[in-house]
Amino acid sequence: MKTLLELNIRRRGAMSGVLTLGSLDPTFTAAMKVRGEPVVLDLRLVEFVEPSGICGLATLLEFLIPRSNEVGLMLSGHNVPAYLERMNFFRIFGDRVKTNTDVTALEERRRGNPGTLQELVNFHSEEEIPGIIGRISEILENKEYRLRERAAICATLSEICANAVEHGASPFGAYAAVQAYQHIVSGGRERRGEEVLVAIADGGIGVRDTLSRNPKYSEYTKTDNDSLRHALKMGVSGTGEIGRGGGLAVVGQIAVRTGGSLSLRSGAGRVTFYGDRTNSRNVPFFPGTFVRVSLPRKV
Amino acid sequence: MAKEPARAIYDVASSEIGDKLMVTRGTGRRVREALADVLEGLPPSGILYVDTRGIDLMDYSFADEALGILVSRVAAGEYGERHVVLVEEDRELLENVEASLRQRALAMIRVDEVGESPEIVGEVPEHLVETLQAIYKAGSITNADLAAKLGLNHTACNNRATRLFKLGLIHRRKNSAAPGGRQYSYEGIA
Numbered sequence: 001m002k003t004l005l006e007l008n009i010r011r012r013g014a015m016s017g018v019l020t021l022g023s024l025d026p027t028f029t030a031a032m033k034v035r036g037e038p039v040v041l042d043l044r045l046v047e048f049v050e051p052s053g054i055c056g057l058a059t060l061l062e063f064l065i066p067r068s069n070e071v072g073l074m075l076s077g078h079n080v081p082a083y084l085e086r087m088n089f090f091r092i093f094g095d096r097v098k099t100n101t102d103v104t105a106l107e108e109r110r111r112g113n114p115g116t117l118q119e120l121v122n123f124h125s126e127e128e129i130p131g132i133i134g135r136i137s138e139i140l141e142n143k144e145y146r147l148r149e150r151a152a153i154c155a156t157l158s159e160i161c162a163n164a165v166e167h168g169a170s171p172f173g174a175y176a177a178v179q180a181y182q183h184i185v186s187g188g189r190e191r192r193g194e195e196v197l198v199a200i201a202d203g204g205i206g207v208r209d210t211l212s213r214n215p216k217y218s219e220y221t222k223t224d225n226d227s228l229r230h231a232l233k234m235g236v237s238g239t240g241e242i243g244r245g246g247g248l249a250v251v252g253q254i255a256v257r258t259g260g261s262l263s264l265r266s267g268a269g270r271v272t273f274y275g276d277r278t279n280s281r282n283v284p285f286f287p288g289t290f291v292r293v294s295l296p297r298k299v
Numbered sequence: 300m301a302k303e304p305a306r307a308i309y310d311v312a313s314s315e316i317g318d319k320l321m322v323t324r325g326t327g328r329r330v331r332e333a334l335a336d337v338l339e340g341l342p343p344s345g346i347l348y349v350d351t352r353g354i355d356l357m358d359y360s361f362a363d364e365a366l367g368i369l370v371s372r373v374a375a376g377e378y379g380e381r382h383v384v385l386v387e388e389d390r391e392l393l394e395n396v397e398a399s400l401r402q403r404a405l406a407m408i409r410v411d412e413v414g415e416s417p418e419i420v421g422e423v424p425e426h427l428v429e430t431l432q433a434i435y436k437a438g439s440i441t442n443a444d445l446a447a448k449l450g451l452n453h454t455a456c457n458n459r460a461t462r463l464f465k466l467g468l469i470h471r472r473k474n475s476a477a478p479g480g481r482q483y484s485y486e487g488i489a
Contacts, residue, residue, distance in 0.1 A: 126325045133322050137356070147355060148391055155358045155395075158322035162360055235402050242371075243363045243402050250359040250398060 017047030168204025224269025312353025327364025
């Protein structure tokens, strides 16, 4: 008997058919209950995948695969399987999951995606990060991003990747993906622009347990949301060493400077930082830490 | 005339470890170790100019590990009276160096080019900035002259200059032949 895991895919509005981390919320709790039986993930309502969705899906599969004797993915149409193939998804998971799609046919038609700045990448150690940053910087340079834009994207990615491997150590490491989307940027006069989305997920102990190592933060780690809000402050780190705990705060400043945002999810907390305000919400449990950074760009 | 202190210039981007993109604490640690080797090879009062102008990106983790920790060790006296000066233009890349030094309540001297006028990166209390500027403007100045210039008594002036000396931002010399006994004189490091 196969267990069917259904996603929370919206059917109306601007986010209709979009696979985000939130779409996967029901599946993480269900994944924890799997005891060896075959599992099928139903992605047939998905029409569009953003970096947070692909990183979330990769994290979910890393939790599911060791718990199930067979994990299947149900996909529909051509666009989503083709996108997952272009994002290296099947190179990482092709041998570990079953799909109702002929992946070989997708490989033959593989073409570059103009908006892809970083395909889904799995990494385990800090030593891998300079290589990741070097590749994305070259892509950005070829796409004629200005130096300050390249620096903002690369610094965001490097700091969050470093946090993931340092504080979020897990058997599967961490996943990252970066994608640029063309859209209309509002302002004094609407004009074409772009939004660069950076997503990174790990399966480590999470922000609350990391900060709880430092006894002086006991007042700030009573809930996951308390911990996430505190982690955004300059100099807050689990080790308490001077100079530590600056990376996330700097990423928040970069996001705000571009007019974007920084979202964190860990445990049952979700916090989004916009500079002038920070929104918190209790959400279904996420086993690890997830970071999404939006960096709008006027072109 | 005081003898010109020995100096070395370390170009980070073109070093063996260097690149246009300097990220992560691991990379920062390796650069710091290379900088410490050069610093230790300098004679007392020597100055190490760390040139980062060839770098396009320096993330916070790298900046803190390579420069923040090095500056904190210089300020703690681990390298005697040897000093570190940053050679960098006033650009966004400095923000992470600034953030790291502020976290550590430290500062370092920055110049656009070796020999050009010094600026401060990091955190120096307002009342010390005035003292620092007066010392750099004078080139070399005794505690008595500095106290007179700032309208301070000798002890207060000496306290301020000692704090700047301990931050690694100035040289301090002892003039034992001064009238009335021992007196310090101060001069800039860059």
